[in-house]
Amino acid sequence: MIFNGSPKAGGNTDFLIDRFTTFLGERDVVKFVLREMNISPCRGCEMCSISGRCVIKDDMYDIYKKIENCKSFLFFSPIFFGGVTSTLKSVIDRCQPFWARKNILGKKFENNNRRGLIALIGATSFLKGYECAALTVKWLFNVIDVAENRTLYYMNIERHSDFLNYNIDNDIYKTIEFFGESEE
Numbered sequence: 551m552i553f554n555g556s557p558k559a560g561g562n563t564d565f566l567i568d569r570f571t572t573f574l575g576e577r578d579v580v581k582f583v584l585r586e587m588n589i590s591p592c593r594g595c596e597m598c599s600i601s602g603r604c605v606i607k608d609d610m611y612d613i614y615k616k617i618e619n620c621k622s623f624l625f626f627s628p629i630f631f632g633g634v635t636s637t638l639k640s641v642i643d644r645c646q647p648f649w650a651r652k653n654i655l656g657k658k659f660e661n662n663n664r665r666g667l668i669a670l671i672g673a674t675s676f677l678k679g680y681e682c683a684a685l686t687v688k689w690l691f692n693v694i695d696v697a698e699n700r701t702l703y704y705m706n707i708e709r710h711s712d713f714l715n716y717n718i719d720n721d722i723y724k725t726i727e728f729f730g731e732s733e734e
């Protein structure tokens with residue numbers, strides 16, 4: 551599962567994801583461009599603590615179904631004010647039913663050999679902003695039983711050419727290797 555948390559079409563996050571998906575090619579990849587989906591923020595109604603389901607019927611239901619069965623999770627987000635974008639944060643907050651199922655209703659995921667990647671893109675080199683965003687996604691990983699994860703920080707990225715300061719091909723290679731290990 552690939553999550554694109556950027557609200558900007560054709561921006562730096564799209565560029566990076568295109569590089570990754572070109573390599574991933576034939577694999578069974580499903581990409582969620584969150585800005586194109588209708589996903590409301592969590593209302594905090596706590597109905598999921600009773601039913602294990604969200605009362606808001608929107609595109610998040612496509613994501614819920616996939617999260618249940620998926621083994622590999624790739625999250626891409628620009629840094630906005632020292633965190634992930636509100637586009638992605640809404641999706642993370644809407645995963646509260648998984649928290650409720652696990653911690654209140656006592657249900658476990660069948661597949662617990664899961665792995666995740668967090669790729670964060672920002673215009674500055676202010677590390678704390680990246681760490682804060684990474685922590686938010688790791689919090690979700692903890693809830694959905696993604697035990698192993700790796701994080702990539704792409705700092706000082708204002709335009710596509712700034713990625714030339716990074717060895718993206720190597721990052722992709724290492725990522726594929728990392729996800730491959732979980733299948734052995």
Ligand SMILES: Cc1cc2nc3c(=O)[nH]c(=O)nc-3n(C[C@H](O)[C@H](O)[C@H](O)COP(=O)(O)O)c2cc1C
Pocket residue numbers: 556557558560561562563564628629630631632633671672673674675676679707708
């Ligand atoms: C509202 C807003 C807030 C931002 N806040 C930060 C920030 O806190 N730290 C940072 O490094 N970059 C920040 N940036 C810069 C973006 O993270 C950066 O330009 C990124 O490459 C944009 O990715 P995109 O083209 O996919 O939207 C911010 C940009 C916007 C529009």
